[in-house]
Every structure is written in C-alpha cells, then in structure tokens.
Amino acid sequence: MDLRAFLHTQFLVFLFIVLGSLDSRAAVDNDSPLVPYEIKFADVTFQLTDVTRYLVQTELKNIQADKSNLRQQLDKFNLFLPVVEPVLKEKVVPDDFKFLMIYNKYQSSIETSTFLENGVYWCLDREKADDVDLIVNDQLDERKHLIAATKGAAICFKRNQVLYRNWASTLFSHLADKKILTLLEVNKKWAENPYILLDTPAYSAILQFLAYKIAIEREFPIYKPVEQKIVYEYPYSKGKTLNKIALDLKVEPETLFEYNKWLNSVKVPESDCNVLVIVPANRYSEVRTFAELSRKIGLPAKDLGFPILKREDKLSKTKSKGGVFYLINDLEGLQADMCDIPVTMAYKAGISVERFAEYNDIKENDLLKIGQVYYIESKTSKASVPFHVVRDGETLWDISQMYGVKLSSLLNFNRFETVQRLQRGRVLWLQTTRPKNKPIEYIEMPDEMTEVEEMMVAGQNKNLEKEFILDDTVQTVEVKSSLKDVDLSSLPLSQEIGKGQQSQIMNKNDLASTKQELPKEVDLSILPLTKEIGKGNQQSKVTSKKEVPKEIEPLTQDIRKGNTNSVNLSKSIDRKQVTEGSVVQDEEQTVTWNKQNSTKNKPYSVEVADREENKNFLKHTVKKGETLFRISVNYNVAVSELWVWNNLTSTIVNVGTVLKVKR
Structure with missing residues (x-):
C-alpha cells in the first residue's frame, strides 16, 4: 500500500474524530448554559x-x-x-x-x-x-x-x-x-x-x-407551577395534633406532615413555632375562615364582629382593571392577591400609590399580606365601638385595619407617643382620648373560653369584683365563677368592649399579690406595698401591732422617729416565744436600716435626671437563652454601646438582668 495513501487515511480518521468531539461539545453547550469566568x-x-x-x-x-x-x-x-x-x-x-x-x-x-x-x-x-x-x-x-x-x-x-x-x-x-x-x-x-x-x-x-x-x-x-400555593402560619396550633388540625382546616394530613418535620412530638408544644399549612391560592380565604372557627384560646373573632366584610360586585364592574373588591367596615376595600404590591393595588383601585399607602398606614415599598383586604378610601377618625381588648399577637396596625380607624387616631386616643408592642388584655380606646386621670385597664382573658362562649349565648355572665386604683395606674381583670344574671349595662366598659367581653377590676387590698403583673406605667412608690430596707436585706413586713415582737419594738420606734443611723439588732428568739404569724428562725434575726436606703425624697435635680434617662432609654429584661449579641441585633445597636450604657464587666448576662437600651 502506498505510504501517502495510508497517511491520508489516517488524517481523515483523525479529522472525523475531532469534528465529532466538537459536535458533541456543541450539543452539551446547547443543553446547558456556558458558565462564565x-x-x-x-x-x-x-x-x-x-x-x-x-x-x-x-x-x-x-x-x-x-x-x-x-x-x-x-x-x-x-x-x-x-x-x-x-x-x-x-x-x-x-x-x-x-x-x-x-x-x-x-x-x-x-x-x-x-x-x-x-x-x-x-x-x-x-x-x-x-x-x-x-x-x-x-x-x-x-x-x-x-x-x-x-x-x-x-x-x-x-x-x-x-x-x-x-x-x-x-x-x-x-x-x-x-x-x-x-x-x-x-x-x-x-x-x-x-x-x-x-x-x-x-x-x-x-x-x-x-x-x-x-x-x-x-x-x-x-417555570409555571401546576397549582399556585401559599404558606399559611396557623396561629392556633398549640396543644393540637396534626391530624386534628388537618380535620379542622379540611386539608390533607400528608401535606401537614411533609412541611412540619420540625415537630417531634404528638402535640404541638408551647413555642414560637406555629404549624405551617400549604394552602392552594383559591382556598386561602376558606382555610382562614376554618382557622378562626377552630381556635379555642382567647375570645372568638365571630363574637367580635370586626372587620365587617361584604363582597361587592358593583365595585369590580366600575373598576375594570381586575381585583376582588369588598366593603370593609362600610368603606371600599381591595383584596391582595399573589404578587400584589402597593403599586399594583393602587393601579387596580384607580388611585395613586401614595394615597393607597396613606389610606392603609403603610409605606410604598411594604410587602402586602395575601388575602388581606386593604382600604382604597380614607379610614375614619374613630371606630364604631368605643373599646377593644387586645388579643395575642395583635398590633396597633392590625386593630386600625380591623375597625377602619386611622393609626394616628389610635395613638392619640391611647396617649401613645410612638407605635409600640401591646400587652395581651389591654383595653384600647377607639373613639375618644383616655383621660389622664383614667387608669389603664387590663382584662385577664382565660385560656379556655368554652364556658364563656356558652354564657355569652345564654346571655348570662359571671360575678365581677370591683376595685379602683387612683392616678394613672392599672385596673386588672379576673373572671370569677359564682354568681349569674349580672346586668352588664350597669358595669363599666360592658357593651363597649364587644360582644360578650367582660371586665373585672381588682381590689386595692390585692395589689401586693399582683405587683409582678403591673405594667411599666405603674408608680410602685404610691402602692401600699412593703418597703425595701436595703438592696441586699430582707423586706420587713408590718401586718398588725400585735404581730410585732417586743424585742423589735424599740427599733421600729427609732425608725418612725426618723433615726437614720445604722442600727443593728441581733438577738436570739426562741421558737416557743415566737407567736403565729411572726417570722420563725432557728438562730438569729438581723434587721439593718441603711442610711442610704432611707425613704427620703430625691433632690429635684436627681428627679430631672431620672426623667431624662427614662425618656432616652428603654429597659430590657434578659430572658433565658438571650445573649448580648442577640439583644444588640434585636434593638439595632452595637454590643459596645450596651457595654458602655450598662457599665458591664463581662460579656455574660444573667437571666433577669435589666439592661438600658437607648431609644
């Protein structure tokens, strides 16, 4: 065979191999995008x-x-x-x-x-x-x-x-x-x-x-999903099983188990985590209705009656740009759909995005809640009912949307300087401003409301105990279970707090037992509580004259006379000599009255400084599991600033420590 012919054949074979590899590489490149450098x-x-x-x-x-x-x-x-x-x-x-x-x-x-x-x-x-x-x-x-x-x-x-x-x-x-x-x-x-x-x-x-x-x-x-779905956080899942939740919400249990693998127990424990329900978009409103009907904690929304929603087809005909329209509290409203933002909602409603944001007390770049009905006309300056009792997780914005009242009006009515977190059970004023001499009122809402719901239907209410606290303090509520057929119209805040909501006001004599539950607004110095006789010393409680041992009587007389010198009384008290109701100790009792802790009035300059500090700083009580870093992130401040404000000497903070945080 000719050598040149052999070399020519070899060259052709090589050429075919190279071209084949280039074609295969081109096929790969067509299937998958080229990765840039x-x-x-x-x-x-x-x-x-x-x-x-x-x-x-x-x-x-x-x-x-x-x-x-x-x-x-x-x-x-x-x-x-x-x-x-x-x-x-x-x-x-x-x-x-x-x-x-x-x-x-x-x-x-x-x-x-x-x-x-x-x-x-x-x-x-x-x-x-x-x-x-x-x-x-x-x-x-x-x-x-x-x-x-x-x-x-x-x-x-x-x-x-x-x-x-x-x-x-x-x-x-x-x-x-x-x-x-x-x-x-x-x-x-x-x-x-x-x-x-x-x-x-x-x-x-x-x-x-x-x-x-x-x-x-x-x-x-x-990508196009086969069926558009929404993640719904079910807020009433505590103490329930996934099977019970699936039955209440009429969803598939398999889906609940698939997206709630975080749950290792049979029932949902007490924690910040709620069960996540994957809901088809067309069933979102239905599932939320089932959720409200299924809850067992707090006062039922069906008894509250707000917001008042009414589907309005006439509005949708006049506004031909799409959307589901409602009358919400007799005002025009539009329901947020998937991917809706303030711009798209304003376009559907035929108004400017600035007005839409103003009507709903939000910002133009805020994210909207799917299924929420938003106002497309201005809310009123006051609600149709005078009062509202705060439930778990509610914010001032939620309440303003619920009743169709402006957020600024809520702030003024309740003497809030800024939007703040609400405590469960607080009574909010919705029509007029709370007078300065009117106490801030709280209603202690039971965990299980089955009996209360039955009483509401029957028109019966249980006995209420009344007590008043003067000045700008607190009124706390507690439901008793002895008397029936109480006329609510004769009690304060009866009809105003919504259907079936009840208030009770505590007695002045019970204040000492509820000291830990009092909010920050309470001035503890005016309450008839026991006085602290030094930061590290025990509190001395005087119940009646008969209960004061004779050995301690001279000391109490000195204290009443204003003797501010340090007095130490150390005397053995035999068990037999101690009468019932006195403090019993095996060895000795020591009562120390420190001059620096005497109950003298503070100088005016110190009071002014304290007021300025309270105005510029918040107080945070350290909870279990919190660190300085986590607290700094929550309040958007630096760890070094917390260190300086509180004169800390260690990065470890104990549970219960009160830290100052600049507003």
Whole structure:
C-alpha cells in the first residue's frame, strides 16, 4: 500500500474524530448554559479558572439531568420565596442568599461533601443552630421550621459578615467546616476584597453552590407551577395534633406532615413555632375562615364582629382593571392577591400609590399580606365601638385595619407617643382620648373560653369584683365563677368592649399579690406595698401591732422617729416565744436600716435626671437563652454601646438582668 495513501487515511480518521468531539461539545453547550469566568454574588465577584469553570459546568449538567429533582426544587423555591424575602430584607441580608433556603450540601473536608438531615433549611447544622438560639430537642427542631430557620439564618449571616468582613466569606463559612476556612486562609485573603479567585477544587462548596444558583436562575423565569400555593402560619396550633388540625382546616394530613418535620412530638408544644399549612391560592380565604372557627384560646373573632366584610360586585364592574373588591367596615376595600404590591393595588383601585399607602398606614415599598383586604378610601377618625381588648399577637396596625380607624387616631386616643408592642388584655380606646386621670385597664382573658362562649349565648355572665386604683395606674381583670344574671349595662366598659367581653377590676387590698403583673406605667412608690430596707436585706413586713415582737419594738420606734443611723439588732428568739404569724428562725434575726436606703425624697435635680434617662432609654429584661449579641441585633445597636450604657464587666448576662437600651 502506498505510504501517502495510508497517511491520508489516517488524517481523515483523525479529522472525523475531532469534528465529532466538537459536535458533541456543541450539543452539551446547547443543553446547558456556558458558565462564565466571572460570577457575581452579593457585593463580590467570583473569578474562575479553566479547572474550576469545568467543575461548575459538570455540576450544572448533573443538576439539569435530574429533571424530577429540579422540578421539586423549583416548586419549593416558588412556594417559600414570599416568606423568605421579607425576612432577608428586614435583616438587610443580600438577596442572593435566598438560594440557600433549600440547598443542603455541606463540605465536611477538602475531599468530601455531604448532605445534612432531611428537612433542614439553610444548611443549619446543630452548632449554627445553638449559636443563634434555635431550639433542637426531643419535642421540636427549629432548623426544620421554615420561618424560625430563616430568622436564625439571617442572624447567622449578619454575625459572620461582621466577623469575616466579606459576604463571600460569610457564604463559605455557612457551606463548609471551619477547619477548611482556616486551612485555605480565607479570612486573610478574602477580607474586604471585591474580587475573589477560585483557583482550586478545595473551594468545592462554593463551586457546587454556584452551579445550583445558575440552574435555578435559568429555570425559574420560565417555570409555571401546576397549582399556585401559599404558606399559611396557623396561629392556633398549640396543644393540637396534626391530624386534628388537618380535620379542622379540611386539608390533607400528608401535606401537614411533609412541611412540619420540625415537630417531634404528638402535640404541638408551647413555642414560637406555629404549624405551617400549604394552602392552594383559591382556598386561602376558606382555610382562614376554618382557622378562626377552630381556635379555642382567647375570645372568638365571630363574637367580635370586626372587620365587617361584604363582597361587592358593583365595585369590580366600575373598576375594570381586575381585583376582588369588598366593603370593609362600610368603606371600599381591595383584596391582595399573589404578587400584589402597593403599586399594583393602587393601579387596580384607580388611585395613586401614595394615597393607597396613606389610606392603609403603610409605606410604598411594604410587602402586602395575601388575602388581606386593604382600604382604597380614607379610614375614619374613630371606630364604631368605643373599646377593644387586645388579643395575642395583635398590633396597633392590625386593630386600625380591623375597625377602619386611622393609626394616628389610635395613638392619640391611647396617649401613645410612638407605635409600640401591646400587652395581651389591654383595653384600647377607639373613639375618644383616655383621660389622664383614667387608669389603664387590663382584662385577664382565660385560656379556655368554652364556658364563656356558652354564657355569652345564654346571655348570662359571671360575678365581677370591683376595685379602683387612683392616678394613672392599672385596673386588672379576673373572671370569677359564682354568681349569674349580672346586668352588664350597669358595669363599666360592658357593651363597649364587644360582644360578650367582660371586665373585672381588682381590689386595692390585692395589689401586693399582683405587683409582678403591673405594667411599666405603674408608680410602685404610691402602692401600699412593703418597703425595701436595703438592696441586699430582707423586706420587713408590718401586718398588725400585735404581730410585732417586743424585742423589735424599740427599733421600729427609732425608725418612725426618723433615726437614720445604722442600727443593728441581733438577738436570739426562741421558737416557743415566737407567736403565729411572726417570722420563725432557728438562730438569729438581723434587721439593718441603711442610711442610704432611707425613704427620703430625691433632690429635684436627681428627679430631672431620672426623667431624662427614662425618656432616652428603654429597659430590657434578659430572658433565658438571650445573649448580648442577640439583644444588640434585636434593638439595632452595637454590643459596645450596651457595654458602655450598662457599665458591664463581662460579656455574660444573667437571666433577669435589666439592661438600658437607648431609644
């Protein structure tokens, strides 16, 4: 055979192989998008080499090959996004972190990546959960509760951003073990660097996440759900089983179990977590109605009668731009639908977005609640009923929307300087301003209202005990169960507090037993309570003259005369000599009267300083599980400022410690 012919044949074979490989590569490129050499995340830009770009491309191809799994990821991403985005926006976390909510790959070492437990959101392992005070025990696992996990992850992101000074490092610290970050010297190389080079497969945690992000970003714009669904947080789930909730709301139990894997016990425990119900958009109003009818705690909404909603088809005909219109408290209203924002609501209502925001006491960029009816004309300056009793979780804005009264009017009527958190059971004034000499009133609402509901239907009410506290103090309420057929019209706040709501006012003699329940408005110095005789000493209680032992009588006379010298009385008291009602001790009783703790009036300058301090500072009582960092995040202040304001000497704060926080 001719050598030239042989070489020519070899060349043709080689040419066909090269062309075939190019065609196959072109086919791959058509199936999956080309990965760019630079990928932006938050405020940083990741730069890829040929090797790392190939790794991202391979991971992207694997994700797209599993069509079924990709579809499930898109379903959850679409369902959870309206819940997650407001939390990230509130915590000022970059929007790109939203791709982490259902992503759960974790790089445990340089060579291997693993998956976290099934149902865990935001790649939260137990260590991260402990750092942000998420509860993980035999009853519940807040890492698997979408809302609780999202709030915890947002705190974790903010904390790590302060630590690493870079959102890319924050991302890497969330996806990989700390040993890997130390080994690669991430904090040293990446701190405050807007361009980050990923030049080694050791960054596989970020490379795999970038591939996932590209896949979701490419598919989500063309994704169409089979059925649009909404995440509804069922607020009356405490003490119930999932099967009972499914029966009450008429939903599938399997769906409840799938999206509530955070629950490890049979019944929902007492916690901040509520059962999440996945509701089809066309059943949202129906399920919310079932939810209100099913609740057993607090006064039923059906007895309250507000807001008064009436579907109005005439309005929808006159406004041809779409939307479901209502008459809400005899005012025109429009129901918020999926993806509605103030701009779209104003467009449907035919008004400006500024007016829509003004009518509903919101901002133009606020997120709207799906299914909520918003006003499209100005609310009234006062409600149709004089009073309202605050229930669990209600805010001033909720109450203003419920009765169709302006938020500014509520503030004026109740002498609020700013919008503040409300205490359960507080009586709010809705028509007139509460007089200065009128006490702030509270109604102690029972946990279970079955008997109360039956009495409301029968028109019977139980006995009320009355007591008044002078000045701007408190009136507390307690339901008794002895007498019947009480005429409510003869009692204060009877008909005004809504159907069947009852008030009771305590006796002055019982104030000492309720000292711990009094709000901040109470001036304890005017109450007939026992006096404190020194910060570290015991309180001396004088009940009657007969109960004062003879041995202590000279001391009490000295104190009455105003003797401010330090007096120490130390005398053994035999058990037999102590009468009933006295304080019994085995050894000695010591009563010390300290000069600095005497009940003299403060100088005027000190009183002025105290008033100025109360005006500029809030007081926060440390609760179980709270840290200085968590308190600083909640009040949007720096830890160093808390340190200075409270003269702290340690980063550890004990439960019950009262901290000053600047307004």
